[in-house]
Amino acid sequence: EVVLTQSPVTLSLSPGERATLSCRASQSVSSYLAWYQQKPGQAPRLLIYDASNRATDIPARFSGSGSGTDFTLTISSLEPEDFAVYYCQHRANWPLTFGGGTKVEIK
Amino acid sequence: EVQLLESGGGLVQPGGSLRLSCAASGFTFSSHTMTWVRQAPGKGLEWVSAIDRGGVVTYYADSVKGRFTISRDDSKNTVYLQMSTLRAEDSAVYYCARRFCSGGTCYFFDSWGQGTLVTVSS
Numbered sequence: 001e002v003v004l005t006q007s008p009v010t011l012s013l014s015p016g017e018r019a020t021l022s023c024r025a026s027q028s029v030s031s032y033l034a035w036y037q038q039k040p041g042q043a044p045r046l047l048i049y050d051a052s053n054r055a056t057d058i059p060a061r062f063s064g065s066g067s068g069t070d071f072t073l074t075i076s077s078l079e080p081e082d083f084a085v086y087y088c089q090h091r092a093n094w095p096l097t098f099g100g101g102t103k104v105e106i107k
Numbered sequence: 108e109v110q111l112l113e114s115g116g117g118l119v120q121p122g123g124s125l126r127l128s129c130a131a132s133g134f135t136f137s138s139h140t141m142t143w144v145r146q147a148p149g150k151g152l153e154w155v156s157a158i159d160r161g162g163v164v165t166y167y168a169d170s171v172k173g174r175f176t177i178s179r180d181d182s183k184n185t186v187y188l189q190m191s192t193l194r195a196e197d198s199a200v201y202y203c204a205r206r207f208c209s210g211g212t213c214y215f216f217d218s219w220g221q222g223t224l225v226t227v228s229s
Contacts, residue, residue: 001169034215036152043202043219044144044152055217087152091215094166096142098152 002026004088004099012107019075021102023088028068032091035064035073038101039084047086048073078104109133109218111203116223119193123227127188129203129220140206140213141179141186145199146222155201156188160208171197193227200224 003026013019023033031051036044046055048064051071061076075082083106088099115127129141142157156177157166165177176189186203201223204216 036216038152043221044216045219046215046217049215049217089152089154089215091213094157095168096154096157098144098154101151 006099021073023071025069029090029092111220113223136184137181147199
């Protein structure tokens with residue numbers, strides 16, 4: 001089973017700042033990694049798939065990079081609606097595990 | 108518009124059973140793998156189970172293997188999760204999600220329902 005480790009657990013930033021979130025896999029998942037955003041009381045929303053592809057209607061301030069075992073989600077300039085929890089997930093093999101999440105909170 | 112609507116959650120005693128349903132609309136249901144993901148209160152996401160486009164191949168997390176059964180009825184555009192021998196640690200919001208498939212490749216969970224709460228308690 002691939003274990004995904006996200007860091008940091010919490011990121012405290014101000015609107016307009018750049019956010020950099022990390023996801024590390026216990027073994028190579030090639031480029032088969034996604035990022036989701038979840039706000040309180042809502043279902044997760046797919047942001048990025050296959051490491052660097054934005055999902056439908058996702059703003060350009062969200063970008064993903066990486067391959068193999070190290071991945072990054074970057075939010076170039078935080079908007080008020082971006083404060084949420086972010087999860088990574090792989091699809092390299094079963095089970096399709098999630099990382100533990102990074103909470104981006106307002107500083 | 109893709110819509111997924113879960114139902115069937117509720118309060119159940121330890122050792123009991125429950126069947127969740129997820130009714131889909133707005134897309135060709137039979138063309139996509141369907142999955143269940145759960146989230147315990149205040150915790151992260153945990154993938155639970157998946158069923159392929161043909162309904163033949165199923166997958167389970169180790170934590171539910173042998174206790175949960177996923178199935179689908181393409182004539183009703185519905186996926187089910189039969190949960191048995193429930194434990195307190197199964198308490199969570201259960202989300203139904205579509206794993207988008209195109210051609211021979213299935214990708215990630217691009218559409219989610221709003222979830223149904225399962226509480227296992229005496």
